[in-house]
Every structure is written in structure tokens, then in C-alpha cells.
Amino acid sequence: MDVARLAGVSIAAVSRTFTPGSSISSKLSKKVHKAALQLNYVPNNLARSLITRRTNIVALMLPNLDNQVYSALLSEASLRLQENNTQLLLFTPNDDNDFDRTLQRMLEYQVDAIVIAAASISSRMAALCLGRDVPVVMLGRHLPSLSVHSVRGDAEDGGVKAAQLLLNGGGKRFGIISGSQSFTTMLERKQAILKHLSSSSGIEDVVIADGKLTYEGGYQAALEVMSSAERPDSLFCLTDIMALGAMDAIRHKLNLRIPEDVAVIGFDDIPEAAHESYKLTTVRTPVRQMIHHMMELIALESSEEPPQTIMIDAELILRSSTRSVPSHL
Amino acid sequence: MDVARLAGVSIAAVSRTFTPGSSISSKLSKKVHKAALQLNYVPNNLARSLITRRTNIVALMLPNLDNQVYSALLSEASLRLQENNTQLLLFTPNDDNDFDRTLQRMLEYQVDAIVIAAASISSRMAALCLGRDVPVVMLGRHLPSLSVHSVRGDAEDGGVKAAQLLLNGGGKRFGIISGSQSFTTMLERKQAILKHLSSSSGIEDVVIADGKLTYEGGYQAALEVMSSAERPDSLFCLTDIMALGAMDAIRHKLNLRIPEDVAVIGFDDIPEAAHESYKLTTVRTPVRQMIHHMMELIALESSEEPPQTIMIDAELILRSSTRSVPSHL
DNA sequence: CGTAATATTGTAAAGGCTTACAAAAATGTT
DNA sequence: AACATTTTTGTAAGCCTTTACAATATTACG
Numbered sequence: 001m002d003v004a005r006l007a008g009v010s011i012a013a014v015s016r017t018f019t020p021g022s023s024i025s026s027k028l029s030k031k032v033h034k035a036a037l038q039l040n041y042v043p044n045n046l047a048r049s050l051i052t053r054r055t056n057i058v059a060l061m062l063p064n065l066d067n068q069v070y071s072a073l074l075s076e077a078s079l080r081l082q083e084n085n086t087q088l089l090l091f092t093p094n095d096d097n098d099f100d101r102t103l104q105r106m107l108e109y110q111v112d113a114i115v116i117a118a119a120s121i122s123s124r125m126a127a128l129c130l131g132r133d134v135p136v137v138m139l140g141r142h143l144p145s146l147s148v149h150s151v152r153g154d155a156e157d158g159g160v161k162a163a164q165l166l167l168n169g170g171g172k173r174f175g176i177i178s179g180s181q182s183f184t185t186m187l188e189r190k191q192a193i194l195k196h197l198s199s200s201s202g203i204e205d206v207v208i209a210d211g212k213l214t215y216e217g218g219y220q221a222a223l224e225v226m227s228s229a230e231r232p233d234s235l236f237c238l239t240d241i242m243a244l245g246a247m248d249a250i251r252h253k254l255n256l257r258i259p260e261d262v263a264v265i266g267f268d269d270i271p272e273a274a275h276e277s278y279k280l281t282t283v284r285t286p287v288r289q290m291i292h293h294m295m296e297l298i299a300l301e302s303s304e305e306p307p308q309t310i311m312i313d314a315e316l317i318l319r320s321s322t323r324s325v326p327s328h329l
Numbered sequence: 330m331d332v333a334r335l336a337g338v339s340i341a342a343v344s345r346t347f348t349p350g351s352s353i354s355s356k357l358s359k360k361v362h363k364a365a366l367q368l369n370y371v372p373n374n375l376a377r378s379l380i381t382r383r384t385n386i387v388a389l390m391l392p393n394l395d396n397q398v399y400s401a402l403l404s405e406a407s408l409r410l411q412e413n414n415t416q417l418l419l420f421t422p423n424d425d426n427d428f429d430r431t432l433q434r435m436l437e438y439q440v441d442a443i444v445i446a447a448a449s450i451s452s453r454m455a456a457l458c459l460g461r462d463v464p465v466v467m468l469g470r471h472l473p474s475l476s477v478h479s480v481r482g483d484a485e486d487g488g489v490k491a492a493q494l495l496l497n498g499g500g501k502r503f504g505i506i507s508g509s510q511s512f513t514t515m516l517e518r519k520q521a522i523l524k525h526l527s528s529s530s531g532i533e534d535v536v537i538a539d540g541k542l543t544y545e546g547g548y549q550a551a552l553e554v555m556s557s558a559e560r561p562d563s564l565f566c567l568t569d570i571m572a573l574g575a576m577d578a579i580r581h582k583l584n585l586r587i588p589e590d591v592a593v594i595g596f597d598d599i600p601e602a603a604h605e606s607y608k609l610t611t612v613r614t615p616v617r618q619m620i621h622h623m624m625e626l627i628a629l630e631s632s633e634e635p636p637q638t639i640m641i642d643a644e645l646i647l648r649s650s651t652r653s654v655p656s657h658l
Numbered sequence: 659c660g661t662a663a664t665a666t667t668g669t670a671a672a673g674g675c676t677t678a679c680a681a682a683a684a685t686g687t688t
Numbered sequence: 689a690a691c692a693t694t695t696t697t698g699t700a701a702g703c704c705t706t707t708a709c710a711a712t713a714t715t716a717c718g
Contacts, residue, residue: 012699015676025696042437049675050673065394071395074394082421089419108371109386110375132371215604244604248606253605276577276578276580343705348706352666379673379703
């Protein structure tokens, strides 16, 4: 190509000067660089990828960016990947759009790996990816039936820890604000809470409301839960954004005090949870660690590796939305 | 390739069945589809792009996702682009990373267009992009010297409207919480406020504090501003996240009332601004419209088009952090 | 039914790069 | 200096498509 001609070298030579680790003399390299600069030459990744079978692109499927947890995942993933010279190609399916089609498009782009945060994937597609040696890792979700990697916070552990905390805080009547969508994580958190409440204190009556996974959803669901005959004195919100809505509903609409009248605990630890206005006690979703493991799973060469499920311990972040342990304990 | 062989047709035929609008009989198309399904064939965008010179990828450079404005831009852009079958390739430079290198990498990926939200670009690079016919559009920022497109909210208009509002609310002593980084938007907002305050009411003394563009930054800056000799009764926060921090500092640390003791106005209208806990009056950054125009600018074929600067009127979102107009007006 | 017009198909070149292989140059060894 | 090594370079094939062009099949029409 032109650069080669101008520099008076072979095409292979220019390729080598732009491929770190190739054998090229500094004399040639210098000539090529000069010519490249003169011609505003930029290597063409397409052609390169076509032959090397590596695009340095990882596809990421995100449900939406409204929930800050996803922003955090996205941000962290992007940063870490960039350290390896690879970029994120973003896919945000809108509801009617079926996932299989999105997956298919990812494959068309020949991405090096596929990361799916929430939302699921059909086993047909999982097989397709496997067949093409494209690692798939699910973030914060897990389908045992699927042979793809997954990394997530330990929802059960988190649920238990949350239940313990509210129990220790002297809670007697419990409420749960859950998401209407049936994400496994939500379900697991809920089950764990219910089970622990029952097994450790014999509590069976828990008021549950489902809402959308938004501030508004939490607000409405809180209104619902708190107006039940036996008003809860302890509230689990399966997601921080919902917790924020719930807190605002409780304080500003219902005029109740947190945590005196009702203790609130959330899940995720989004940035707002730390705001002075909320100071929400929550079970953290370990974004850094999740992405760290994601990177490892992506790097796994052969798809011969059996699918791994990595589970990260829950970490309780204590703030002021829950009662501290009564003194007599 | 294999599909062609299995289907018993030419390579061109399979290409045509996967290229909408090509001339292909339904008989052949059916045969090809069958074979493709059998072989799990997925078209290779790389090869296609190499020849068509279109990747259906748009590069987006974002400073960080902490600020929800950027999440919103990202989200909206991704959604709109997907409607045109194109995906976002994300670049999040970390500070030490120089922008020119990032730009260069974008070009290597042969992206169809480059969108830059905040952060700047050297004129050398602008020229390079122009030379390769890659449209560049800057979001929310503008450098007159650069020949790239830009679309942004009218910061001046916004500043004036904000100033008017706080003035009408009976403000006498004013404070501004600004960002330490020198984004043009910040500067323009500040200038506009200062100018309007001065020209319409002869106010020259304004307490200004710079902070990081974060909740924390706003919190600290508010503490600083509010402890000045003449404590402001009206506070401009050049960014909503900073405004949230400021509000929390004012209420929970300083124990002052909003808006009675001090009126607060922000810029951007991020989702949290609408939360019951804040109810922040703010000047909206018109994300939808910005992306809408971005799409148009990207579509512009020839880079012969002169660079356009699209300015969108500011919209005041009235909530409860500002005083309403005194009755005697 | 024969010819003209149109639609469908195949052939082969091209797109910009990497890389196996062979040839040439530089370096080391005795 | 003669040879064995090692390093550098060039040649050419190949990665998977699209597409101009020519060839063939189909349809329309008098």
C-alpha cells in the first residue's frame, strides 16, 4: 500500500512496524513511521481482525442505564478492558427486541467475548457462542441449565445478612419490596430473607409488594406495603433505587421516621445510598470484584473449560437507615 | 464458503441473501437460509465492512459515568443508533491517557462517526478525521476554532434564566458553585449568571467556589461558600450532582432550610433532582434533543458540509428548592 | 412463437492486512 | 576467512465478503 511505497519497503514491513513484537529493524521502522506520519496512515483494524480472528471488542448487553449499578458495571468494565486494548461494544435491547437477535448481531461483529448483565439468553444461542469459541459471561445472573460462565454477588448470603441485621435491630413485622421482573437475583434475595426470618425467628407473615425496579416503583410499593393492616417496622428493598423511593415515600408522604418507625435496608450500594439525605444501609454488590472475575473468564482461551460460576460474598454497608443492635443484646 | 457449497449455490448468492435489497430469487434464498441454519452461519461484519467501508459502529468518548447526565446521553444515543442498526463503541479515557491516542484508536476501528461528550480534541486530530471523512460531533462542548460539529444546550440562555429566577425569588446575596475543570459549558453558565446579575440588578459581589464535579465536591464547596462573611441566600450550582451535595451540606451539616434560608438551583436535571428528598429546581440539559441532532449530524455524508453548531434552548424545571416569586411582584 | 426487456446467477477482483516460507543480511565462532 | 547462527526482509497466499460485469434464465409482448 501507499505507505510501503513511500517508505520504499515491502507491505510486510509496514505491517511489522505496527505489530508490536514483530521482528523489524529500527532503520526500517523509522522509515515507515515517517512515511505513515506523512500520509496520515492509521492501521485498519478490520483487515487485521479479519485475519487474526481477534477484534479487541467485547460486547456488553445492558438492560438500561437508569440503575446506577449498571453504570458502575459498565464503567468499571470499560476501564479494565481498555487496559488490555479492547473496547466495549454496547447493546441495549429494548423490551420488544428479542435477545437472540441481539446475540446474533454481537456474533456478526465478531466480538471476542460477550458479557450479559441481566436479561437472559437462550440455550440455542449459548451453544452457538460456544461453538464459535466466544466466551459468554453473565453478570449478576445465573442459569444453571446454561453452559456459560457467570459471576455474581452471593444473593443468598446477602439476604441472610440483611435479615439478621433487621432482626437484631428489633424488627417484629417485616415487609419486602421486590421487583416485578423475575430476575434470579431478586428471587434469591427474597427467598433467603424469607427463609432466614422463618428459620431463625419463626416469622412467616411478611408483606410483599412488587414494583418496577425504579425510584417510582419503590415509592409506590412502599406506600402499598406500609398501608397493610400490620404496618411493618422493617423493610427490605431488593434494590437500592427502589429503597430510595421507599424512603422518600415513608418520610415525605407517610411522615414516618427512619429508622425509628421503620428500618430500611437496600441492596447494591449505589452512590446515592451514601448521600446524607438517605444514608441507606445496604448490601453491596461488589462491582470491582465482579469485573475482575469477568476479565479472567473472558481471557479463558478454550471454550473447553467448563462453565464457571463465581460467587462473591455479600458485604453489609452499615449506615443510618437501620436501627443499631438494641443495648440488651 | 461452506454455506455456498452446502446450498449448492455461488458465494455471491449467499452474500445476496444476507444483503437486504439485493436481487435474489426466493428459491435460492430459501436454500441458502436452510444451509446457513444448518451450519450455524453468521455473516462476518468485518469482511463486509472492509469492502463497504461502513462498520455500523459509532465511537463515543465519555469522561465518566458517575454523572448521570452522561449515562442519559449514552443510553439515549445507544437506543437511537440501534434503530439504525449501529452500535456504540465506548471509550473512557482515564486522565493520564491522552485524547489524541484515543482518537487514533477510534479511527483504527474504522468507526463511522465519532461522538465526544466533554473532553476536547486537538485540531490535528480534527483534521485527520475530516480527511478520512469521519464526522465528529461534540456534545455539550464547543471549540469555535475546531472544525467539527457540536450540539449543546444554550448555556448562556440557561444561566440567564437561572439568574432571573433567583432574582425574582428575592435573592440578595449570591453564591456560585462551579467545577474546577474548565469545561466551556461551566464557564459559559457562570459568565451568563454573573453578567445578568450585574446588568439587571447591579450585583457584582458573588461568592464563588470551585469543587470537583461530584456530590462530594458540591458538598465541600457549599460549606465553603456558605461560610463566607455575607452568607448567600441564593446558590447556583453549575451541575446537579454538585447541587445535591450542596443541598445536603446546607440542610444536614449547616442546618439551614431550603429554600427559606437559601434557594438552590442546579443544571442538568438528572433523575435524582426529582426525588422527594431534593426537589431541585434546575435548568434541564435536553438530552433527547441533543441526541436527535447528533443523529442528523452523523448522517451528514460529505465532510464538505461546514461544521454546524446546534444550540438548544434552556428549559427551566421548577421544583421546590427555589422561592416562588414574592407576592408583591 | 420469436424477440426484447428484465431479473437472476456466477465469476473473479478487490478490500487492507498478517504470516508461513524462503531469501538475504548481519552476527558470531573458531 | 569460512562457516554456522541468528536476524531481518520480501513474496505471495489467504482472511470473508461485496460488487462490477458478463452470462444465463425468466417474463412480457406483439
